Amino acid sequence: MSWRQRIAEEARQSYPHECCGILLGKNAPDGKFEVTEIRALPNRIQGEGRGTHFEADPLFLYQVEREIEGSGLEIVGFYHSHPDYEAVPSREDAKNMVPGLVYVIVSVTREGVTDIRSYRRYKKN
Template sequence: MPERSEVRFDRAVLEDIARAASTAYPYEGCGALLGERGHVRVTLPLPNTEKGSPRVRFEVSSGDYLRVEREADAQGLRLLGFWHSHPDHPARPSVTDRARAWEGLLTVIVSVQEGQARDIGAWEIHGRELPFELVEIESPGFSSALVTTLWREGEK
């Protein structure tokens, strides 16, 4: 049984994600995750360009994708993946999330309940036909139960 992967998030990144995801409510918010392998240092919030159902779907435009990837390259960082929010839905991947996942990019999901970011989870795939694998999120002072407290502190 392989060891479960871990990804470290700087605390400021978690706070930035929570703020952007809460602001996007009741629509899905999204953003890019930049850093080094296994360590997210920066998030860049992105517009959700989904036209049909932005409360339950998100889309990143090709132009925004290229912009953040070039930004990562220019800063000597790596595009590690993308986060998006699930308004009034759990921080768990949907069938759509799995179908649209890219191997080599983290899928990070934030649950936003009544406008407040409540929970976060990270997943990755290791093969097109394989299921998502949970990635442990490491962050100073972070634990799943502490997320709400941490994020509420960040909004003060």
């Protein structure tokens, strides 16, 4: 299963809640990237706001950073799902995008995954 398929599967299983995770792999100097592993991030938000909001646990992120230290892997970016919403960044998503990192957004409905798109913001020169 490719990493895109695995993310799609996770988005489907999390529905109607959002899923979120880290893309691990390598950034190439030409702007291309390679994803070799994905890590699901637990959503800190429990209960009602869970379908529409996601808050990653910073401690978990820190642990993953420690774990890949010296392994040659790096954090390429992040993925998350939009249950019943199109695969475009929300205003909040756009605001939180770190230049250079890849952001994959999965649109998912009751019927399954309808769209997967990648975004990356470049530094302004």
